[in-house]
Amino acid sequence: MTSTPAQQGTTSQDIQAHALHLLDLTKKASTAYNRPDLTQRLNETRRHVADPTIRLMVVGEFKKGKSSLVNALTLAEVCPVDDDIATSVPTAIRHAETPTATVIYETSDPEEENERQSIPFEQAAGFVMETQRSAGSKRVRLVEIDLPSPLLQNGLTIIDTPGVGGLGSPNTSVTYGALPMADALLFVTDASQEFTKPELDFLHTAQEFCPNIFCALTKTDFFPEWRRIVELDKSHFERAELAFPIFPVSSALHRRAVQGDNLDLRTESGYPPLVEHIKTELIAKSQFVTLRSVVSDLISVTQMIHSQFKAEHEALADPDKSADLLSRLEGTKEKADELRSRLARWQQTLSDGIQDLTSHVEFDLRHRMRNLTRLTDDALDASDPDEVWEEFSAWLQQQTANQVVENYAQLTKGAIELARRVTEHFHDDQDNITDRLEIDAPSEALARISLGELDASIRKFGAGGKVMTGLRGSYGTMLMFGMLGTYVGQMAHLAIGMINPATVLLGVFSGKKAIKDEKKRLLLQRQHQAKTTAHRYVDDVVFQVSSDSRAALRQVQRTLRNEYQQRADELQKSAQEAYVTAQNARKKNQNECQHRLKEVEAELKRINTLREMILHFAKRLGVKGA
């Protein structure tokens, strides 16, 4: 696609303004023509346009330069940087006119809202490094920072995360868990060495959760071989069949450039291409997706209004054919009724799909946990639980967390796929109706979002977007940045098997064998206890996660059903209106007919003008089929 004004980002402000203007006009029409259902849809759409949020998560291994990078992008020294440990808590940075900071605390109760506390802006870094604690020492889940920053003005939120892998850093599954929140992922590695296996593994998995990934290779000011490392990294990507762009940058040079206002240095820092990429691939594309969705909504709304008047026009202009017209419209009404009914194909797809998905996800979880339990049993059989309990329970928590995260990935993928199929089937059925309402051809291409581009839209908008929001909500507590504390529960402390003094005496008389046997017996007992505890823990996790999964999928079902129910209702109302107006037209006498015909023609003209404006806007956006 050639570069459109939308992608240049320079006139994005007025494109947005234009879109809002068209939205308002169309709303006027839908209100005037007595279609409150369409007005409601437009209101929802307007919310998306007026207040976009794009979440960019910055992720990477320990000490790779994430916070320096975020500081360079936001042109503010907000994220603390240190040679040793710095970022311990995730930080979300957004644009605002005046700087403010908020701390959000962990809550042990998943139902409860998280406590928010405003803090003085200067203290924010302290909270991020966890050097500052509030009274009561509650755990901090997230620090939100709002400040003026040009790159963030279009709704971009950058989330700086604690590095994974270092001593004392949170485990990777916590970061994985937060990925569904992100619209895009900026993976940070540095120029000191080529990609390691853990880094590539992470990217493989991350891809499942977040399709929009790009990489920054930092510290190019310091490592002489950085170009070679970039080449090596690119070939690693090729071999692993990953196709993420790599941007070499130096935050140190960037800082110097900003201080000295030096354009050469800024180019050398490598930041301009990265910023450009964020602006076009991320922000502009996101805006584009939003706006195209808006356009499609506008088109379909105007279509429906148009169809009413068209039908009336037909009835008025050609009273002889009215019987045919009425029967045709009757047929259309029936089709619209079918679309609304439970027996409609999209409904079937939805209910069957949800059932399948629910059992698939549940089976997947049980299967994973069964394997884990087997591993656990083997490990405990081969050791003395007393000696290894601490490491073992840490390992078990980690493994469980990993499996839960992967299971969640299955659920998310499945839900998106289901939304796609339901949309497809709905659109197919819908076409029958719009055909019959004789709506002009070109707009059809816009009304139907091409399936190839469905993913981006689905994830963001319409049914899919709501699905994602719903999923985020129900898994929110567990998989957001906090530790998986809610599932840890209390790992029971094992009673230490002391040797029974009586046995010692016995041993003196009957030889050492009795002590040996007693020791063995106690060991077996400990192992048994340990295995039971481990099983109980895993069962608890399965129980909790299953119920969360089921809740999430119910949410998905509800969302999709409501969304398409609403659209089916709209279509039905349109068909109904068309029928009624055609009927009424029959009753009119010659004079009334002529009079009304003139009115209708005027309305049609107004609607067509509006449609022209919308199509023109669509062309401006560079939308296909316009």
Next chain:
Amino acid sequence: MASYPPSVIHQAKNLTETALAATQSREELAHAGDILHSSLDRLNGPLRVAIAGKIKAGKSTLLNALVGEELAPTDAGECTRIITWYQEGVTYKVVAESHGKIIDLPFTRDESAIEVDLGDLVAQETSRIIISWPSSALHTITLIDTPGLASLSTDLSERTIAFLTPGEEQAAQADAVLYLMRHVHSEDIHFLEAFHDNAVSQATPVNAIGILSRADEVGGGRLDSLESAKKIAERYKKDQKLRRLCQTVLPVAGLLAQTGCSLREAEFRALLVLANAPKSETDLLLLSVDRFAHAPSPVDLPIEARRHLLSRLGLFGVRLSIALIHHKIVRNASQLSTELVKRSGLIELQEMLAMQFSSRNEILKARTALLTLDAVIEKFHFPNTHELRNQLERIFSSTHEFTEIRLLNAIRAGNVRFSSEEITDAEQLLGVRGNNIHSRLGLEKQEDISIIRKKTFDELSRWQRRAENPISTRETVEAARVLIRTCEGILVTMAAA
């Protein structure tokens, strides 16, 4: 202060030689003879120190710094693919061991690293490469360079792991491991734990020293990077998890050490030019590696020379050297050399190696040899089995050092219910931080005799109390008794001196 008499190693040597003699001209004992022969070699040979760590941790650079010469190749990709031994030799020689055969390999060495021509050999088929090199540094230590861990070819990682943590039957091939980390990563912990667990079940406990490597990179090129690295190493040293797994953590800037040892006059002159040039000009050059290596500049130094400096010192090293010359802390090449090596942390590492292993070395080697002998006698039928066995028993039971090692193993395996503070103190008393008296007591070298004696008595009473405590388990009591014996030994040695 006197250290423990190393006569145990003589005893081990004598006994092994006796057994070896018995295998001469006896067909069925030929294999036993081979084993005993290599055991004797090892007894007579220097300490074997393996260098391990994740890829690009700086292993080969550190090896070169320890040897004092650039031998191992250190370029930016993954280089060391085969486990490579560097030992002292009369002449320069490189051989490969593949499927049990020794094969001579041609090699070249120009200005820098050795380049070995593998010829038809494939890395997977080669168990190791042995480089013999005349070097005084290799006289007391044999260095073993290993492929990086968590490398993208898991094959390489597995080989290193197999080398360092062999199965229960074999003794580990290395006496000690320098484990290099740039910052402690969870992968490092996993490896160290696996290594530690295996080591516990080993005949010989293998000691690990943690090295915070590439210390000059810690600050991203700031001049206080090395101070920062020291602080970080201190923090790691105190970390509970790491303490169990390695004795201590030292920061080392390998590149500075390597180049410091081999600094050339021409290089110093180049640095001098930079130090004397106007600050505004050098500042621009020092902003980034690209500028330093490529940008045109009024400073009167050819770009080639600049590039060379960068590859030898790194950006930090260049900045540091210029600052040292500029502030007149060094005035010539030899002073700069000394200063770089001093700041690199190499000297502390060498001292640690000497202290940790060289004196304890004797006991560890003797123990390995005797355990090997024990296994061999068990497996093969010697004509003088009874006599050999008796001698073995005698040495084992009478040598307190072995009891100490057994106790150390038991502590590491978690069989002794000491508090974590008691464990630290017990390990120290048993010689883990140094075999000599002041290290065992945790005192400075110069301490007064009366202070040392008092500390010994304090420790003695403390462990006596522990032994007499009614709730102590049997293992704890036995452990306390060993420690009491150690204290008594110290008092006896001091009295004799």
